Amino acid sequence: MERVPILKIGSVLLVSIQVDMQDQMALQLQEDLGQRIVDTGAKGVIIDITGLDIVDSFVGRTLSTIASISRVLDAETIVVGMRPAVAITLVELGLSLDGIRTSLNVERGLELLARNAEPETVDDLDFLDEPETTSP
Amino acid sequence: MTGAEGEAQVQAIGSDEDVVRVRQLVRTVAVAAKLSLVDQTKVVTAASELARNTLVYGGGGQAAVSTVDNGQRRGVRVVFSDSGPGIADLDLALTDGYTSGGGLGLGLSGARRLCDEFELDTAVGAGTTIAVVKWAR
Numbered sequence: 001m002e003r004v005p006i007l008k009i010g011s012v013l014l015v016s017i018q019v020d021m022q023d024q025m026a027l028q029l030q031e032d033l034g035q036r037i038v039d040t041g042a043k044g045v046i047i048d049i050t051g052l053d054i055v056d057s058f059v060g061r062t063l064s065t066i067a068s069i070s071r072v073l074d075a076e077t078i079v080v081g082m083r084p085a086v087a088i089t090l091v092e093l094g095l096s097l098d099g100i101r102t103s104l105n106v107e108r109g110l111e112l113l114a115r116n117a118e119p120e121t122v123d124d125l126d127f128l129d130e131p132e133t134t135s136p
Numbered sequence: 137m138t139g140a141e142g143e144a145q146v147q148a149i150g151s152d153e154d155v156v157r158v159r160q161l162v163r164t165v166a167v168a169a170k171l172s173l174v175d176q177t178k179v180v181t182a183a184s185e186l187a188r189n190t191l192v193y194g195g196g197g198q199a200a201v202s203t204v205d206n207g208q209r210r211g212v213r214v215v216f217s218d219s220g221p222g223i224a225d226l227d228l229a230l231t232d233g234y235t236s237g238g239g240l241g242l243g244l245s246g247a248r249r250l251c252d253e254f255e256l257d258t259a260v261g262a263g264t265t266i267a268v269v270k271w272a273r
Contacts, residue, residue: 020159022152023188054159054177056184057242085177093181093246094232 004029006036012044012113013037013075014106018051026062033066037073044113045070048106050081060095067099076116078102080109141213144200149190149216158187158199162214169203169210171272179212179270182247186216186266189243193236194218194264204269211252211271219263226258 001024007014013036015029033045047063049055055063067077080103082090090097103109145165147158162183166176183199190197197218204213223229230248235241248254253269 020156022156024152053163054181054184056181056188057240057246058184058188061240083177085174088174089177089181089250092178092249093185094242094249095240095246 001025001028003032006032008036008040008042009110011040011042011117012046012110013040013042014046014048016048016051020053021059023058026059030062030066030069034069034073037070037075042075043117045075045077046106046109046113047077047079048081049079049086050083050105052086053083055082055086055090055095057093057095060090060093060097063100064098067101071099076101076113078109078112080104080106141205142203144202144215146198146200148196148198149187149218150196151191155184155187155191158201158214159184161199161201162212165201165203166212166270169212169272171212171270175270175273178250179214179268182250182268182270183214185243185247186214186268190216190218190264194220196220197263206271209271209273211269213267213269215265215267217263217265222260222262222264223256223258224260226256230256 002019004015004017004025013033015033063079070077078101082102103112145161147161148154149158159180163176163180166179171179187199195218197216200215202213204211228234230245232245233241247268251268252271255267258264
């Protein structure tokens with residue numbers, strides 16, 4: 001089966017989905033991304049869906065799951081490049097893309113990640129960043 | 137314009153790949169029926185949901201895709217059929233957020249919203265047939 005390639009640019013992983021994905025391919029991407037975040041220590045993931053002419057509930061759910069997995073692994077996910085017709089259809093379908101941040105394009109997505117990376121925000125997963133000096 | 141319904145093109149649904157083929161076939165027919173880009177996107181998305189349901193819940197089946205013409209407008213009609221277990225509680229199955237599987241529960245209800253016509257025929261033990269139509273505006 002074909003795999004969606006994952007590129008690394010600095011501390012960001014870039015995924016550009018260019019084909020009409022089978023469900024299995026979407027699940028594979030979910031696994032591959034988790035692994036790549038851990039391997040590279042990436043702080044951000046940008047998923048470019050310019051090439052997708054539809055996002056159905058399965059792909060939508062996969063995107064939400066990827067965002068959740070990334071968050072637990074201390075990386076932020078931004079979905080970019082959604083076509084207007086896809087956005088209209090998603091809303092009518094009733095899909096809310098929980099936990100997903102969006103930007104118009106890759107450039108703006110990178111800007112957003114850079115802005116968020118500046119102040120070390122204290123969020124509920126902050127303990128994962130604590131240095132491992134728990135022993136006395 | 138001639139007949140009310142063009143000849144249906146049938147795509148079997150037995151795998152993930154077939155769900156992709158259904159999407160592509162519906163897209164081709166929707167373009168031929170001169171649906172707008174947004175309406176194409178809606179009917180292809182609905183078809184994707186219903187094809188996946190046919191595969192996952194119906195145990196596989198087929199989609200028959202055709203153009204329709206009511207004298208004023210053209211449209212695309214897709215009929216999904218399976219001989220799976222059928223749907224026991226239709227109202228529940230059509231409720232947003234309800235799923236008997238692992239999905240989001242938006243497939244049936246969402247597909248109904250995305251199409252102009254939606255007809256569902258099911259009986260426990262006798263399978264499910266769903267016909268949808270999207271008209272060009």
